[in-house]
Amino acid sequence: MAAAGGLLLRAAESPAAAAPETLSGPRPAQARRHAEATKRKYRASSEAPPAKRRSAVVFLPAKRAAAEEAQRTFKGKAQKTFSPNESLVGVSGKNREQKPCIRTSSLFKNNPEIPELHRPVVKQVQEQVFTSDAFHKLDLHPHLISTINTVLNMTSMTSVQKQSIPVLLEGRDALVRSQTGSGKTLAYCIPVVQSLQAMKSKIQRSDGPYALVLVPTRELALQSFNTVQKLLKPFTWIVPGVLMGGERKKSEKARLRKGINILISTPGRLVDHIKSTKNIHFSRIRWLILDEADRILDLGFEKDITVILNAVNAECQQRQNVLLSATLTEGVTRLADISLLDPVQISVLDQHHGQSDPEQGTLPEVSPLPPDDELDSFAIPGSLDQHVTLVPSKLKLVSLAAFILQKCKFEKDQKMIIFFLSCELVEFYYHLFLRTLPACSGVPASRQPPSASTRFKFLRLHGNMEQEERTAVFEEFSHSKTGILLCTDVAARGLDLPQVTWIVQYNAPSSPAEYIHRIGRTARIGCRGSSLLILAPSEAEYVNSLASHKINVSEIHVEDILSVLTRDGCLKGSRRGTQKSRAAGPQEIRRRATVLQTVFEDYVHSSERRVSWAKKALQSFIRAYATYPRELKHIFHVRSLHLGHVAKSFGLRDAPQNLGVSAVKRRKGNLNRPDLHKKTRGKHRLAEILRSEYSSGIEASVAKVKKQNKHAAPGSQPCRAIRTGRPASAVGKQKQRSPCNGKTQRD
Numbered sequence: 001m002a003a004a005g006g007l008l009l010r011a012a013e014s015p016a017a018a019a020p021e022t023l024s025g026p027r028p029a030q031a032r033r034h035a036e037a038t039k040r041k042y043r044a045s046s047e048a049p050p051a052k053r054r055s056a057v058v059f060l061p062a063k064r065a066a067a068e069e070a071q072r073t074f075k076g077k078a079q080k081t082f083s084p085n086e087s088l089v090g091v092s093g094k095n096r097e098q099k100p101c102i103r104t105s106s107l108f109k110n111n112p113e114i115p116e117l118h119r120p121v122v123k124q125v126q127e128q129v130f131t132s133d134a135f136h137k138l139d140l141h142p143h144l145i146s147t148i149n150t151v152l153n154m155t156s157m158t159s160v161q162k163q164s165i166p167v168l169l170e171g172r173d174a175l176v177r178s179q180t181g182s183g184k185t186l187a188y189c190i191p192v193v194q195s196l197q198a199m200k201s202k203i204q205r206s207d208g209p210y211a212l213v214l215v216p217t218r219e220l221a222l223q224s225f226n227t228v229q230k231l232l233k234p235f236t237w238i239v240p241g242v243l244m245g246g247e248r249k250k251s252e253k254a255r256l257r258k259g260i261n262i263l264i265s266t267p268g269r270l271v272d273h274i275k276s277t278k279n280i281h282f283s284r285i286r287w288l289i290l291d292e293a294d295r296i297l298d299l300g301f302e303k304d305i306t307v308i309l310n311a312v313n314a315e316c317q318q319r320q321n322v323l324l325s326a327t328l329t330e331g332v333t334r335l336a337d338i339s340l341l342d343p344v345q346i347s348v349l350d351q352h353h354g355q356s357d358p359e360q361g362t363l364p365e366v367s368p369l370p371p372d373d374e375l376d377s378f379a380i381p382g383s384l385d386q387h388v389t390l391v392p393s394k395l396k397l398v399s400l401a402a403f404i405l406q407k408c409k410f411e412k413d414q415k416m417i418i419f420f421l422s423c424e425l426v427e428f429y430y431h432l433f434l435r436t437l438p439a440c441s442g443v444p445a446s447r448q449p450p451s452a453s454t455r456f457k458f459l460r461l462h463g464n465m466e467q468e469e470r471t472a473v474f475e476e477f478s479h480s481k482t483g484i485l486l487c488t489d490v491a492a493r494g495l496d497l498p499q500v501t502w503i504v505q506y507n508a509p510s511s512p513a514e515y516i517h518r519i520g521r522t523a524r525i526g527c528r529g530s531s532l533l534i535l536a537p538s539e540a541e542y543v544n545s546l547a548s549h550k551i552n553v554s555e556i557h558v559e560d561i562l563s564v565l566t567r568d569g570c571l572k573g574s575r576r577g578t579q580k581s582r583a584a585g586p587q588e589i590r591r592r593a594t595v596l597q598t599v600f601e602d603y604v605h606s607s608e609r610r611v612s613w614a615k616k617a618l619q620s621f622i623r624a625y626a627t628y629p630r631e632l633k634h635i636f637h638v639r640s641l642h643l644g645h646v647a648k649s650f651g652l653r654d655a656p657q658n659l660g661v662s663a664v665k666r667r668k669g670n671l672n673r674p675d676l677h678k679k680t681r682g683k684h685r686l687a688e689i690l691r692s693e694y695s696s697g698i699e700a701s702v703a704k705v706k707k708q709n710k711h712a713a714p715g716s717q718p719c720r721a722i723r724t725g726r727p728a729s730a731v732g733k734q735k736q737r738s739p740c741n742g743k744t745q746r747d
């Protein structure tokens with residue numbers, strides 16, 4: 001990271017930093033002294049330090065040139081594209097033109113030193129995805145086999161299918177762990193369909209559910225439903241159905257009344273129906289499947305799961321239980337111990353770490369789960385290249401934009417998913433990029449060739465969207481060859497979105513398990529894929545946290561990401577200068593990054609409403625940041641955020657006052673005051689809820705849950721565990737809860 005440190009630090013060190021230079025080695029001692037001095041200045045004020053203004057003078061020639069360029073870029077090539085979104089901000093282009101001269105940001109000053117990344121190289125856990133065994137080797141109905149072959153176009157089984165299907169067909173409970181994108185859905189769907197079609201007394205629609213499949217998100221419910229529906233093609237008498245939040249309850253009720261035999265649902269929606277629909281009976285349940293079991297059994301769903309298990313256990317005791325996930329943590333295993341009857345533990349994990357040969361069939365028939373100390377080592381697809389980059393907060397926005405430009409403008413057929421901490425952040429960056437980046441093609445949006453619009457096809461997905469739009473986006477991104485999906489963790493679990501080439505994590509996930517699921521949206525079923533985790537220098541230790549779970553990431557230097565800007569003619573501006581000064585050296589990279597940042601800042605500062613919109617997004621980020629779990633607080637702590645620098649990544653020129661860090665500190669102070677305790681906890685809870693998608697639907701659902709608790713709804717008494725009859729409330733106590741794990745999602 002020496003080069004990056006050099007680039008960033010020397011800009012901050014002295015006036016000479018503004019002069020053209022190379023990326024040769026950093027001067028850490030001097031830099032540290034400077035950083036200390038800056039820190040002292042910053043402590044004195046919550047705003048940007050006076051040094052900032054002074055350094056603005058230091059940088060003036062380069063900055064002025066960049067500002068002029070930015071103005072030209074706006075007024076000349078791209079102004080039309082940037083015309084304000086009336087519905088969003090309600091200002092006219094005319095107003096914007098009356099704005100005073102653009103002040104360009106000082107991106108490369110006062111940045112923290114980028115630490116050397118001492119990442120331990122760990123041997124990742126390997127799994128082999130495919131086996132050479134064909135489905136027809138299994139004792140399945142011939143029509144089911146031909147459906148798998150012809151409708152799903154699959155002939156040979158994956159490892160997890162080879163191990164799970166026979167065990168489940170024997171009637172055993174099972175706990176299944178295998179890497180993301182390895183075919184777990186069919187591993188449970190095939191045995192369910194096989195067993196139900198083979199029942200002696202033919203299933204009637206009006207019998208109601210024989211199989212209940214619980215999944216954490218609506219999109220996953222829809223996806224699993226589609227798979228079941230395909231498998232059921234030859235068995236038309238078995239009716240599948242899906243219940244998910246956001247759909248019309250009335251029509252769901254009508255479908256339930258008619259009868260659904262394989263019921264796929266999100267927990268929240270099923271609870272709604274249990275409480276309000278008389279027609280839902282569980283007396284014939286033979287299968288209870290918890291897909292993404294670790295998420296489903298997490299705190300956010302605890303109450304819902306309690307209600308569901310109570311309702312199911314009240315009517316039926318004899319059934320098969322299956323728990324599946326790519327990240328079976330210790331907590332889930334312990335839970336499985338108390339809830340499953342003599343379960344078979346299936347793990348595809350190659351005990352010899354990649355030494356077995358699928359052709360030789362060296363996979364054991366059923367591999368037990370690894371011992372406890374190995375359980376936290378998650379398998380990652382071998383075809384997935386993982387990267388990390390350390391980026392100072394001020395450069396985060398331009399770095400992400402540069403990465404998008406690199407992939408989507410200069411490379412072909414790229415399909416990218418970018419994860420953010422909260423719904424508000426997704427909305428903010430979606431609109432910001434939508435209004436600014438396509439303009440970097442140099443042609444107004446209205447006159448762009450179709451290729452440009454497909455290259456920059458921005459989509460967003462989060463829990464605050466209307467269900468209709470959510471489904472439309474999910475379908476569109478699924479079927480598209482290219483595109484950039486900005487999303488929360490709503491898209492992290494289970495979604496099978498074909499041909500995704502890059503996963504970008506703009507904000508770090510709350511746990512290594514979530515990291516695994518996020519990156520698992522690419523490199524599925526043997527395909528290649530890559531991921532990029534963006535961390536601030538103060539967050540560098542997160543890499544060690546990943547390494548402790550045997551997750552290996554290689555570093556990309558921030559200047560390598562930014563260097564693509566020198567390829568972008570649109571950021572060149574029409575600056576007078578020699579060819580030499582335009583060479584792709586560090587000075588030119590800085591200049592163009594400043595031009596790009598100016599594009600964002602101008603957009604944000606073109607009206608008061610946009611400024612307050614950006615401030616709200618910043619506020620949401622700080623709230624969300626405050627909810628990282630306790631065990632990660634030493635890495636992600638609001639106190640380590642420099643508000644002025646973070647503000648830059650929202651296109652804000654100055655740090656807003658009375659926001660975030662100081663406010664959070666004040667709230668912490670309140671903890672000692674019992675009279676304020678309740679109120680503070682409420683706020684903390686809200687922040688926690690805002691943390692990710694599993695928060696969606698937020699306030700309403702929290703209020704609803706509170707109300708329900710107050711009125712002690714029937715079925716909310718402690719329930720029985722999945723099978724053993726132990727109170728399910730004990731289930732919750734088994735697990736160490738962290739605020740961040742308590743993502744509340746009543747989808």
Ligand SMILES: Nc1ncnc2c1ncn2[C@@H]1O[C@H](COP(=O)(O)OP(=O)(O)OP(=O)(O)O)[C@@H](O)[C@H]1O
Binds near residue numbers: 156179181186
């Ligand atoms: N035997 C098979 N042959 C070829 N493709 C398969 C096979 N089984 C499943 N697939 C495909 O692999 C992809 C991933 O499957 P699936 O979504 O079930 O993975 P998963 O293990 O549940 O992943 P995650 O842990 O992310 O939920 C899907 O597109 C599915 O159609």
